[in-house]
Amino acid sequence: MPSLREQHVMARYNVKETEARWQSRWAQDGCFEVEADPAKPKYYVLEMFPYPSGRIHMGHVRNYTLGDVVARYKTARGFNVLHPMGWDAFGLPAENAAIERGVHPHKWTHENIDAMREQLKGMGLSYDWRREVATCDPSYYRHEQKMFLDFVKAGLAYRKESWVNWDPVENTVLANEQVIDGKGWRSGAPVEKRKLNQWFLKITQYAEDLLGALDGLEGRWPDKVRLMQHNWIGRSEGARVRFQLVGRDDSLEVFTTRPDTLFGASFCAVSANHPLAAEMAEGNEELQAFIAECNRMGTSEADIETAEKRGYRTTLEVEHPFVPGKTLPVYVANFVLMEYGTGAIFGCPAHDQRDLDFARKYDLPVLPVVLPPETDPATVTVADEAYTGPGKIFNSDFLDGMDIEAAKSEVAGRLETIGRGERTTTWRLRDWGVSRQRYWGCPVPMIHCESCGVVPVPEDQLPVELPEDVEFDSPGNPLDRHPTWKHTACPSCGGEARRETDTFDTFFESSWYFARFTDAQGEIAFDRDAADYWLPVDQYIGGVEHAVLHLLYARFFTRALRDCGYLSIAEPFAGLVTQGMVCHETYRADGRWLYPDEITKTDGGDWVTVDGGKPVTVGRVEKMSKSKRNTVDPANIIGSYGADTARLFMLSDSPPERDLEWTEAGVDGAWRYINRVWREITECPTALPAAGTPKPAELSAEAETVYRACHKTILAVADSIERFRFNSAVAQVRELSNQIFSLAGTGAGEAWVLRFGFETLVRLMAPMTPHLCEELWRQLGHDSMLATAAWPEADASLAENDTVTIAIQVNGKLRATIEMAKDSSKDAMIEQALEQPNVIKLLEGKSPRKVIAVPNKIVNVVA
RNA sequence: GGCCCCGUGGCGGAACUGGUAGACGCACGCGACUUAAAAUCGCGAGCCUUCGGGCGUGAGGGUUCGAGUCCCUCCGGGGCCA
Numbered sequence: 001m002p003s004l005r006e007q008h009v010m011a012r013y014n015v016k017e018t019e020a021r022w023q024s025r026w027a028q029d030g031c032f033e034v035e036a037d038p039a040k041p042k043y044y045v046l047e048m049f050p051y052p053s054g055r056i057h058m059g060h061v062r063n064y065t066l067g068d069v070v071a072r073y074k075t076a077r078g079f080n081v082l083h084p085m086g087w088d089a090f091g092l093p094a095e096n097a098a099i100e101r102g103v104h105p106h107k108w109t110h111e112n113i114d115a116m117r118e119q120l121k122g123m124g125l126s127y128d129w130r131r132e133v134a135t136c137d138p139s140y141y142r143h144e145q146k147m148f149l150d151f152v153k154a155g156l157a158y159r160k161e162s163w164v165n166w167d168p169v170e171n172t173v174l175a176n177e178q179v180i181d182g183k184g185w186r187s188g189a190p191v192e193k194r195k196l197n198q199w200f201l202k203i204t205q206y207a208e209d210l211l212g213a214l215d216g217l218e219g220r221w222p223d224k225v226r227l228m229q230h231n232w233i234g235r236s237e238g239a240r241v242r243f244q245l246v247g248r249d250d251s252l253e254v255f256t257t258r259p260d261t262l263f264g265a266s267f268c269a270v271s272a273n274h275p276l277a278a279e280m281a282e283g284n285e286e287l288q289a290f291i292a293e294c295n296r297m298g299t300s301e302a303d304i305e306t307a308e309k310r311g312y313r314t315t316l317e318v319e320h321p322f323v324p325g326k327t328l329p330v331y332v333a334n335f336v337l338m339e340y341g342t343g344a345i346f347g348c349p350a351h352d353q354r355d356l357d358f359a360r361k362y363d364l365p366v367l368p369v370v371l372p373p374e375t376d377p378a379t380v381t382v383a384d385e386a387y388t389g390p391g392k393i394f395n396s397d398f399l400d401g402m403d404i405e406a407a408k409s410e411v412a413g414r415l416e417t418i419g420r421g422e423r424t425t426t427w428r429l430r431d432w433g434v435s436r437q438r439y440w441g442c443p444v445p446m447i448h449c450e451s452c453g454v455v456p457v458p459e460d461q462l463p464v465e466l467p468e469d470v471e472f473d474s475p476g477n478p479l480d481r482h483p484t485w486k487h488t489a490c491p492s493c494g495g496e497a498r499r500e501t502d503t504f505d506t507f508f509e510s511s512w513y514f515a516r517f518t519d520a521q522g523e524i525a526f527d528r529d530a531a532d533y534w535l536p537v538d539q540y541i542g543g544v545e546h547a548v549l550h551l552l553y554a555r556f557f558t559r560a561l562r563d564c565g566y567l568s569i570a571e572p573f574a575g576l577v578t579q580g581m582v583c584h585e586t587y588r589a590d591g592r593w594l595y596p597d598e599i600t601k602t603d604g605g606d607w608v609t610v611d612g613g614k615p616v617t618v619g620r621v622e623k624m625s626k627s628k629r630n631t632v633d634p635a636n637i638i639g640s641y642g643a644d645t646a647r648l649f650m651l652s653d654s655p656p657e658r659d660l661e662w663t664e665a666g667v668d669g670a671w672r673y674i675n676r677v678w679r680e681i682t683e684c685p686t687a688l689p690a691a692g693t694p695k696p697a698e699l700s701a702e703a704e705t706v707y708r709a710c711h712k713t714i715l716a717v718a719d720s721i722e723r724f725r726f727n728s729a730v731a732q733v734r735e736l737s738n739q740i741f742s743l744a745g746t747g748a749g750e751a752w753v754l755r756f757g758f759e760t761l762v763r764l765m766a767p768m769t770p771h772l773c774e775e776l777w778r779q780l781g782h783d784s785m786l787a788t789a790a791w792p793e794a795d796a797s798l799a800e801n802d803t804v805t806i807a808i809q810v811n812g813k814l815r816a817t818i819e820m821a822k823d824s825s826k827d828a829m830i831e832q833a834l835e836q837p838n839v840i841k842l843l844e845g846k847s848p849r850k851v852i853a854v855p856n857k858i859v860n861v862v863a
Numbered sequence: 864g865g866c867c868c869c870g871u872g873g874c875g876g877a878a879c880u881g882g883u884a885g886a887c888g889c890a891c892g893c894g895a896c897u898u899a900a901a902a903u904c905g906c907g908a909g910c911c912u913u914c915g916g917g918c919g920u921g922a923g924g925g926u927u928c929g930a931g932u933c934c935c936u937c938c939g940g941g942g943c944c945a
Contacts, residue, residue: 663875
């Protein structure tokens with residue numbers, strides 16, 4: 001005979017056993033395996049697939065929990081829900097592991113995938129695992145090689161020599177989007193400029209469309225992300241101006257967004273990489289040195305802005321197009337980018353801060369040409385701040401008196417008339433450089449032949465697979481060093497030729513994986529019917545750090561695939577949610593960071609180290625990171641509390657887009673709640689009627705209240721989930737459970753309402769804590785599975801009370817509340833309000849000056 | 864420097880379109896159960912108060928019968944672009 005205590009322990013919720021059992025039931029029954037079915041409405045939920053580092057972290061747990069709630073909820077709402085998972089499996093960490101530990105990237109990656117798959121399965125996520133893909137498998141990347149060849153044919157991919165960002169740590173080229181503040185986005189190393197032959201994808205061809213289509217995403221994408229893409233694409237309208245070079249036949253073409261300030265120009269400047277700079281540098285060591293120095297500088301605008309503005313004055317001069325006899329000196333300057341506009345500018349120091357800094361340094365004239373409002377032209381001066389605000393043009397001949405916009409237009413028109421320039425639009429967005437000098441990526445399917453040039457690998461020879469036998473013992477690209485791999489025959493002339501040894505940027509793979517999931521095992525990239533049915537992704541969820549990387553590339557790629565006949569859509573992600581970071585307090589002792597499990601609290605409430613009892617300084621809450629050691633391993637949490645606890649906590653404390661602070665207390669709270677629900681339902685002392693018993697005619701007042709609360713909550717939780725307010729959904733569920741659990745179960749119909757309440761609760765919580773709910777559903781006597789069950793029906797008439805509470809204000813301050821029948825007339829409301837003792841008192845016998853009544857809400861008496 | 868977002872109890876956060884601020888939870892306090900503790904359950908709680916009430920959503924002003932919510936200025940934090 002077990003003791004009471006043992007009985008209690010036995011009866012308690014057995015998380016491990018329960019979660020494992022339902023996970024295998026779901027898998028066995030194929031609950032989450034779906035097929036395209038035109039008869040059913042579809043819903044595609046996708047979380048950004050992970051890089052297989054080997055272990056999931058809390059960011060993953062949050063991301064996938066959010067997606068899983070949506071997937072399970074949408075399934076319950078009758079949608080045919082596609083919810084897949086895969087692996088963004090190419091990338092540098094695998095190569096680094098090979099270098100550091102001698103493990104082959106292939107082996108390392110696949111072992112990591114196996115480990116992470118198990119961890120994800122332990123979270124109880126509703127994935128259709130049959131659709132799993134790993135981007136490093138030839139069965140995946142072969143399609144990407146074909147796409148690339150099609151892009152080449154369509155003129156969407158091309159090879160050119162250009163100045164590129166070189167990451168000296170990763171030993172590879174980076175795209176512009178991958179350089180943050182002049183540093184490699186992953187390595188953090190300052191990037192250098194190198195001139196290399198690279199493959200580019202013509203994302204700029206879609207600049208206008210990528211920008212314009214952002215409007216169509218309003219409301220479904222965070223404004224923040226749309227704004228970031230808007231800024232990144234960076235459309236600017238302006239004009240090209242061709243300045244005649246003095247004493248030469250050619251001219252210098254500059255781009256400006258401020259043609260209205262042309263009369264204030266006092267110099268021209270070209271980029272260090274401008275052809276004119278190279279020409280002038282011939283035989284000029286001083287200029288050569290200056291150009292070399294410019295190339296060492298960071299490439300980002302922020303770098304350029306903070307660096308000292310410097311220039312080298314060449315012997316060249318240009319003629320002002322509208323002022324006969326006026327010439328401007330030409331500088332080579334470190335703040336002019338070859339990649340932007342034409343690589344040359346004219347400087348108007350009075351109205352541009354950079355130009356002003358430059359002019360002051362080199363003692364160039366500063367002529368104001370925009371007169372700020374209510375300023376006397378006779379006294380206007382420019383000190384050390386350029387004026388960029390509105391005003392009237394002056395000191396500018398035919399532009400005098402115009403406003404800025406009119407002047408821009410007038411200058412452009414006159415330039416066009418005299419053939420010295422024209423209106424034009426430029427973009428900040430650059431073409432996407434996709435060549436990487438690394439091994440663990442998709443090989444670029446191209447062959448270099450001495451006589452035929454660059455030749456595509458014939459389609460029947462795809463995929464070009466990575467060789468397995470590679471050495472990582474010296475720096476550089478192992479493909480390039482491989483003894484045989486790159487030697488091949490030219491498909492065109494049959495002569496000796498060399499394979500391209502660069503591989504694709506790994507953002508290539510993630511630019512189309514969402515479409516591959518619609519038919520993940522197919523022989524062709526996408527089955528058109530499956531893709532047309534499932535796409536676009538209805539709800540995409542991931543980190544905001546990809547706002548202008550992955551998300552922009554994927555939008556471009558989808559358009560390119562559409563134009564090459566692969567897909568029918570332009571926008572891959574109809575809805576987007578960007579989740580915040582998972583944060584944690586930081587701890588340190590003796591100047592060393594400590595993991596949360598290395599510290600403990602003393603009786604006095606102070607934090608000390610577990611071994612040694614040294615005092616611990618508690619630091620600010622920061623994003624979980626290995627370097628700060630403020631990480632909590634999800635495996636430990638799931639191991640001790642279970643997946644449902646981890647999931648519930650991820651949802652309950654903060655709305656998804658905000659940062660979430662992981663706290664022990666919070667996890668405990670979630671854990672306690674799960675056990676409370678378990679206990680209240682499985683140990684309910686009231687004998688419940690059998691499942692499916694019809695509602696009794698009589699309900700006690702308490703039972704009626706709880707019954708109505710259930711209907712109310714069904715609607716409220718659905719609304720919260722639809723709006724991504726999962727924290728509110730959790731609060732509503734808890735509120736309902738507080739009501740249900742305090743129902744005595746003794747009055748008329750109360751046993752029936754208890755069952756109804758339990759069932760409602762379990763069904764509402766099922767998307768959030770699926771294992772617990774599945775188990776309780778079974779305990780409540782059901783054979784069906786909640787994973788595939790419909791969302792509970794709410795009776796809207798029951799969700800609303802017959803009476804409402806009306807707030808009574810006097811002069812805007814709450815003085816009383818009254819219960820009234822719903823939809824009572826304004827007159828009735830006012831009549832009742834004026835009878836309130838508090839109102840009578842405050843009116844002091846006077847009649848109110850004004851009374852406002854809002855039906856079902858409020859009466860405000862103005863005394 | 865420009866643009867955008869955010870600022871609510873001790874803490875995380877509720878409050879959809881202006882209409883009872885602080886739901887729900889965490890931490891806390893008191894009580895019950897217990898030899899005791901843990902667990903659990905119940906109750907309390909924005910601040911001040913002369914117990915009438917007064918004050919409260921970063922600060923100041925404005926619009927309104929009524930402002931956390933709308934407008935202006937400023938402060939603080941974050942992001943993007945320069």
